[in-house]
Amino acid sequence: MTDPTAAAELAALPYYVRAHVQIMRGCFVWTGAMTGPDASQPRAWDPELRRLVTVSRHVFEITRGRPVDRARVVLRRCGNPRCVRPRHLVTA
Numbered sequence: 001m002t003d004p005t006a007a008a009e010l011a012a013l014p015y016y017v018r019a020h021v022q023i024m025r026g027c028f029v030w031t032g033a034m035t036g037p038d039a040s041q042p043r044a045w046d047p048e049l050r051r052l053v054t055v056s057r058h059v060f061e062i063t064r065g066r067p068v069d070r071a072r073v074v075l076r077r078c079g080n081p082r083c084v085r086p087r088h089l090v091t092a
């Protein structure tokens, strides 16, 4: 890993997210399960909440330290639907 910022960002994510992320061209590419009507949303089991979570929303909330209003969506600035890198996530 040559990007120290990426390493620090990755280390800040919970292990059940880190375990399914591959760093590729600056993105944290989700290699785990996908969900949603068109299988476009990274999905993970949160062992603490004991429920499935949408990873992009979950990561956004963890790293920003606040919940995202359910009326809002979490999008990726990079355009990669599998990316869950905190700095690539924005709400709309």
Ligand SMILES: [Zn+2]
Binding pocket: 026, 027, 028, 076, 078, 079, 080, 083, 084, 085, 088
């Ligand atoms: Zn990205």
